[in-house]
Every structure is written in C-alpha cells, then in structure tokens.
Amino acid sequence: MLVLEHLAWELPDGEPILKDISLTVPNGKLAVVTGPNGGGKTSLAKLIAGLEKPNAGRILLDGKEITELDITQRAKAGIAYAFQQPVRFKGLSVRDLLELAAGGSLSEQELCVILGQVGLCAQDYADRQVDGSLSGGESKRIEIATVLARKDAALLIFDEPEAGIDLWSFSGLIDVFQRIKRTKQGSALIISHQERILQIADEIIVIADGEVRSAGPREEILPTLLENEKAGQCPLEGGPLYE
C-alpha cells in the first residue's frame, strides 16, 4: 500500500510544484492520476520513485517510510517505474535491460511472456539494441516491459504509458493493466489522460496546479470528469481539463 502524507515539492527557485498532497493507494488497487498538463503528475511519480526529494511530507510503502531512501533503495523496496520518455542505451540489448529489471537471467519463454504483453515478439526483439534503431513506439513498449519484468514489485508506476503507442498496442496495454489488477498483490499507479485507462481504474486522483482536486473510486470521480470534459471545463475550478 502506498501512502502519501502532506507531500510538497518546489523547484530550486522556490516555485511550488506540488502542495500538500495526501493520498492512499491500497494493495491490489489500480489508481490513475489524471489532470491538466503541467499540473504536477509526473513530478508526483518522480517523488514516489525517488528521482526527486520532497521538501515536506512523508511517503510510506507497505507501512515503511521511504521518504529518505534514494532511487536504488526505493527500487529494492519494490517500486518499479516506467518513464514517460524511454531511455535509450547504446550497447544494451532488450534482453540485457529486461534481465537487469528481473534481477537475473530470463529464459526465452520468460522473455516471450514479458515482451508478448507489450505486443512484441521476443524472437525479433530480445537481441536488439535499446538504441535509436527502435521506433518511439517500440522504445515505449520496452520501457513498459522493464516494469512488467520486475519480480515482487510492491508498486508499479507508469507515466503516460499510452504516449507513442499505436491503437492496436494500446488495446493490448489495457489488457496488461487489467491483468495487473487481477494478479498483483501490490498496487499500481498510472498517470494518464486516456479515458480507456480511466475506465479500468479502481481509484482516480485528479491533480491540477500541484494539488489534489478530487480523489475517490472511479464510479464517483469519472462521471464528473467526463461531463466537465465534454463542456471543456476542469472539475472544481472551471478551467480546461486537458490542454
């Protein structure tokens, strides 16, 4: 279970990015964080994964405070994070990267299962370099696969997994998230604007201007979001939800 208590973060020049964020993602639940661009969603993911340190507040994972842990320690504590912008490596193959994620060697069958979840064939991709020879969509799918390859992860974070993914693969991605919902003991946090991802959420958290504007079960939050989106309005504030 992920618990954030009064989390705040500002840029070095003092500009506040996140203000007093408190939320809970119970184990076995899939939470989707949504809201306007620039509202602080990716910053929140980076704080949870340890890429940035909060100025105030606490982060707890399964009851243990992880606020002061660095990126590596948080990964070892069970946080898996798929970047919004995939990282490319000259000299690392897809197999190398997934084996690093899994913490050990993977059989062809295991590679097949992991890559198959993101619509890629292990036979074609396992030995390809994770470099500029991959398309943006391929890189994104492999980035997602690095999270799926993590064994015993307590919290899976996906930052805009739909970005750069074609329609066919996107359907497969929805299947992946539904499978995560069914099988994961831990929690999952997805940052997304996509209605189809919102539709499978257990919890929805709306963040705008660095604050939680609304949070709760999908059944409560989504209808309002969709109504306001139709009207071009942002919930609670009256501004545009999506830029």
Added chain:
Amino acid sequence: MNKITQTLLGLVSDWTGSFTGAYNIREDGACAGRQSSEHIHIEPKEGAPGLVIRIDPEAQHETVYIPACVTHSDVNDLVYNDFYVGAGADVTIVAGCGVHSDGEEEARHNGIHRFFVEKGARVLYQEKHVGTGTGAGLRRIDPVSDIHLAEDAVLEMDTIQIGGVDRTDRKTTAQLAARAKLIIHESILTEGDQTAHTDFTVSLDGEDSSVDLVSRSVAKGNSRQEYHSRILGNNRCTGHSECDAILVGSGKVNAAPELFAGHLDASLIHEAAIGKIAGEQIIKLRTLGLTEEEAEERIIKGFLQE
C-alpha cells in the same frame, strides 16, 4: 608456459587449458606451443621473428589461435605474422595479447599482422588486449594490421582493449578489391594516465567494396584517446564510420574522422558522438535496483560490447 601466460591466455583468448585445432602461443618472444591442422599450417617466418599462417581454401568454420603474452618487464616483443587465407576459406582467427609487468621497466608487444585474403574467403578476426601487474613499468601494446582483401572477400575484425594497457598505438590499413567487405568493431577502455592512439586508413579501390568501421571508446580518469580514421572512396563503394566515446572523470578524446570521395558514386558517411554518460541512463538503471556505480559500470560494459 608460465602461470602468468596461462592467466593472460584466459583473459584474451578464452583459454581453458588447451586449444583445439591450429594454434601458436607466444610467450615473451618465444614459442610456448604450436600446432598446425589439416587445413591451417603455421610455420616460422624466415628472416624475421614471427609466423606465416597459411589457411587452405578447404578450411571451413575452423579456428586458429595466435595469442601473444609478455609476462614481465624489460621485454620488447616485436613479431611479424602473415596470414594467407585461401579462396573461399571460412575461418576465425583469435589473436589476443596480454602484457604483464611487476617491474620498473617497460613491457611491450608490437604485433605486425598482414592479411592476404583471397577471393570469396571469410575471416572473423578477434583480438582482445589486456595489461596486468603492479609494476611501474609501462605496459604497451602497439598492433599494426595491414589488410588486403581480394574480390568478394570479407574480413570482420572485433578488437577490444579491456584495460590495464598504459600506452597503445594502433595502426590499421586496408585495401579492398571489388565487392570486398571490411567490418571493424573497435572498443578501447583507458583509465588513469593511459593513452591510446588509433589510426585507420581504408582504401575502397574495388567497385562495390564496402567498409563499416565502428569505434567505441571510454576514457576514464585522466586518460586520453586519439582517434583518426580515413576512408578513401576510390570507386563506386560504401563507407561508414562511427566513432562514439564516453568520458568519465577527466578523460579526454580527440576524434578526427576523414572521408575522401574520389568517385562520383562513392557513398561515405561518418557519425561521431562524444560525451559523458547520460544522467537519465544512470537513473533508469537505478530504478531497476542498480547503484550509481553499478549502473555506470554496466553502461560502459555494454557500450564497449564486452
């Protein structure tokens, strides 16, 4: 052979106590073991230290091992090896070199290799260099390769310097006939005050000849690397060179690629990138559970294709 040679052989040529097929082991300038095979004949060179290796056209998917080791300081080992590869042969040549010094004087190996690859032959040449020992004496490896590829011949060179070599001056020249193909993957790691100088000159003389020259270097500490490549497109041909370098600490790299198109249909490309390890790469691997040091090490290992 002594124990240091055995250790060095393990590092540079995957030695596990013996070689299968043809081989020659050079230890401190002398022969520590030699064997020819039915299709690969190894003889001493007349008039100069070194070997003549004749590979028959019948040699198919065979391997010949020509490692050289210098096991103490105050050795300057100069060797001339000539490889004659018969038409249509398909062989792998493993020619690693290890230099060990625990003393104050220099330990050096200078291997001058000439390759005469006949029509349609295919050669995979693997060369791994390493320096070991704790002495103040410099460990030097200065290889020279002179390559002649006949029509349709293919030579693929994988060369890697995995560390411990204080000075290296590497020179490679090649002349390619029609449809010949040369592929070179060079990886060099330097640390401390080490220096590496590498120089390639490839003449694409034959119609539809091609070269793919990829150099990866990592300069750590206060080390310095100089890279110069020169591709001469003298006919309808394709040439590609790629020089990528990673800097760590105060490492320095000077890359000077040169392309000459002497024919209207010479298609030549060069790519180069020098810089430190991207911070996002380190962060990504840390999110997978690696420490910063482990991430850096893994990125460098992959980059050098160890």
